Amino acid sequence: MPENSVLQKINTKKFQHDLVNWYNTEKRDLPWRRERDPYKIWVSEIMLQQTRVDTVIPYFNRFIDQFPTIESLANADEEAVLKAWEGLGYYSRVRNLQSAVKEVSEQYGGAVPADRNEFLSLKGVGPYTGGAVLSIAYGLPEPAVDGNVMRVLSRILTIWDDIAKPSTRKVFEEAVRHLMYEEDPSSFNQALMELGAMICTPTSPACLLCPVQNHCQAFEEGVQRELPVKTRKKSTKKIHMGALVLRAPDGTVLIEKRPESGLLAKLWQFPNMELPAGTNPRGALMSFTEEKYGITVRIAPEKVMEITHVFSHLTWEIDVYTGIVEEKKQKDQAIFVPEDNVETYAFPVSHQKIWKHVKGMDS
Ligand code: SF4
Secondary structure, X not given: OOOOHHHHHOOHHHHHHHHHHHHHHHOOOOHHHHOOOHXXXXXXXXXXXXXXXXXHHHHHHHHHHHOOOHHHHHOOOHHHHHHHHOOOOOOHHHHHHHHHHHHHHHHOOOOOOOOHHHHHOOOOOOHHHHHHHHHHHHOOOOOOOOHHHHHXXXXXXXXXXXXXXXXXXXXXXXXXXXXXXXXXXXXXXXHHHHHHHHOXXXXXXXXXXXXXXXXXXXXXXOOHHHXXXXXXXXXXXXXXXXXXXEEOOOOEEEEEEOOOOOOOOOOEEOOEEEOOOOOOHHXXXXXXXXXXXXXXXXXXXOOOEEEEEEOOOEEEEEEEEEEEEOOOOOEOOEEEEEHHHHHHOOOOHHHHHHHHHHHHHHO
């Protein structure tokens, strides 16, 4: 049993009962909650990482319509998969998901493995996703500990370990194993997640409405707002960039594919470059397009928009210009596409915004 005095004195049966009963009566009706298909639950869990439920719902429905089975996703064209994910961000999630379902299709006859070690060996499946899918789809008593669950349990059990440290997850996994409602691990794990989403929220926990208030040590001590302990991340790096929407006289637009690996790998984008401090953006962009694509361009004198895009580790501040290409030349991963086809390619959110803005200027 983990060394936590609160954990040892908690009435586990009563806690399980209060939590799961509340969940069964109050839970939100979400599309993936109507499913027991491990593949669909897996998709939902991958989408829900770093993304809000309201945002995920339409993406989930569309994705499952388009790729309803393991086989359909395993055999899908990668470009179509990226397009279906466009706007959700963190694209490595979907690339890993597709690699993993290919492995499930080839190694496990298309059935998501119910064995913890096998499932966790798949690409992109970490302890949280593993625990969530195995408990929800297969009813296995596996902990599913993410930041949300750590917040809730840090309060209930007054755990003061720093949740920003990767090693702290183990403390919470042990606590969940101790508290686990073995009769229904699916509802138990989802109840903890639901409590974190609806009641025990980051800045203003609704303790007066909380179904487990009687079990909560932080509430008893009045320290719920001091938990969880989380050290601040270092501030993110800022990169100043210039991007260009370039049209040829026949109305086509220049886009290029990003590299095979790294940030936003294989998505499409408008030509862009980092602008070192003190450079003249138009001059730099003109030389850049000439060197990179072998084309001469005329760039409009004023930028048409500024856009800021924040990633977890860096921020792009992009000045957007438009321009005309006198002569079309295609090179490497850069292609000219008819204007009406631009939206059929998968772009990162920042470049979707660029296109929306520039297209809006024409109408
Ligand atoms: Fe969270 Fe308050 Fe409930 Fe404790 S009583 S679990 S702090 S909402």
